[in-house]
Amino acid sequence: xxxxxxxxxxxxxxxxxxxxxxxxNLVPNGDFEDVDSCFKSIGSIWKVNGWNAAIDNSKxxxxxxxxxxxxxxxxxxxxxxxxEGNGSVGIVLKISTLKHREYLQIMLTNELEQDSVYMVxxxxxxxxxxxxxxxxxxxxxxxxSKNSVKAEVYNFQTPxxxxxxxxxxxxxxxxxxxxxxxxxGFYKAVGGEKFLTIGNFSADSLTNFHFLGxxxxxxxxxxxxxxxxxxxxxxxxxxxxxxxxxIMPNVFSPNQDGVNEYYKIxxxxxxxxxxxxxxxxxxxxxxxxxxxxxxxxxxxxxxxxAGVYFAILTYQDKNGxxxxxx
Numbered sequence: 001x002x003x004x005x006x007x008x009x010x011x012x013x014x015x016x017x018x019x020x021x022x023x024x025n026l027v028p029n030g031d032f033e034d035v036d037s038c039f040k041s042i043g044s045i046w047k048v049n050g051w052n053a054a055i056d057n058s059k060x061x062x063x064x065x066x067x068x069x070x071x072x073x074x075x076x077x078x079x080x081x082x083x084e085g086n087g088s089v090g091i092v093l094k095i096s097t098l099k100h101r102e103y104l105q106i107m108l109t110n111e112l113e114q115d116s117v118y119m120v121x122x123x124x125x126x127x128x129x130x131x132x133x134x135x136x137x138x139x140x141x142x143x144x145s146k147n148s149v150k151a152e153v154y155n156f157q158t159p160x161x162x163x164x165x166x167x168x169x170x171x172x173x174x175x176x177x178x179x180x181x182x183x184x185g186f187y188k189a190v191g192g193e194k195f196l197t198i199g200n201f202s203a204d205s206l207t208n209f210h211f212l213g214x215x216x217x218x219x220x221x222x223x224x225x226x227x228x229x230x231x232x233x234x235x236x237x238x239x240x241x242x243x244x245x246x247i248m249p250n251v252f253s254p255n256q257d258g259v260n261e262y263y264k265i266x267x268x269x270x271x272x273x274x275x276x277x278x279x280x281x282x283x284x285x286x287x288x289x290x291x292x293x294x295x296x297x298x299x300x301x302x303x304x305x306a307g308v309y310f311a312i313l314t315y316q317d318k319n320g321x322x323x324x325x326x
Contacts, residue, residue, distance in 0.1 A: 030230035032087035038068035054103040063090035096221035103199035114191025128177040137223035141166035203281040254296035272315035
């Protein structure tokens with residue numbers, strides 16, 4: 001029997017607002033305030049206590065900004081404007097012509113407990129600067145892992161893509177560069193996770209650019225974001241709300257035997273979209289709204305080969321909040 005396998009991953013739930021509660025943030029120095037002293041080199045993120053760039057210090061290009069640097073830092077139109085406190089970090093999430101990516105990494109104060117649900121949040125702000133940073137992107141990702149990860153060095157000088165699946169990701173590009181935006185999500189722990197890494201772990205084919213300005217000033221596309229106020233804490237029972245979820249099957253068999261011919265999602269929400277990718281990250285199917293009628297064909301209408309494929313379902317819950325199952 002011919003079968004096409006779709007791997008189903010963790011569902012991310014987003015809530016409209018946080019319940020008032022005392023939280024034990026497992027991210028030390030999540031607001032980037034704790035530094036030994038003011039330093040001029042903005043690429044020296046390892047001088048911010050607890051943090052590193054997931055790469056050797058000599059190759060780090062992840063930026064740090066502090067109010068103490070205002071007289072001598074790289075002028076990004078006052079990048080710390082709107083930040084609570086004095087510090088913020090800047091990372092490149094994607095560049096169009098290079099393999100360059102930047103990351104933030106820290107060891108948590110405690111390992112995550114198996115099957116416990118944690119709340120993750122961070123503030124992000126896309127930077128617009130004509131002739132340099134004019135784009136946002138739709139891939140802001142977090143990796144929770146038992147061991148630290150490390151980026152390879154591209155062209156002997158810059159960090160490149162860390163090729164791994166992320167634990168949480170946000171596909172809203174947040175095109176308003178005038179303010180910080182808050183990303184929030186739930187994570188169910190495998191158990192033993194001790195490191196948090198922030199960046200973009202997706203292939204270029206899965207990462208889109210969005211223009212922030214009015215007129216193109218440069219051919220080089222760069223998506224640069226400020227990061228601040230990173231939190232990870234165990235969610236209370238009242239915070240974790242059970243929301244109706246669509247159920248994505250792991251397998252279907254479009255072999256014209258009249259059984260299980262289409263990729264059908266139970267409890268499919270209205271106006272949801274489905275994207276399917278092959279193992280190399282190429283889109284083989286995309287439909288919005290999804291009609292529960294994909295027969296396993298490629299864009300040219302020909303049947304795809306049996307094998308492993310990846311699906312992302314994007315939809316809104318009853319409160320209008322973005323949800324995704326991957």
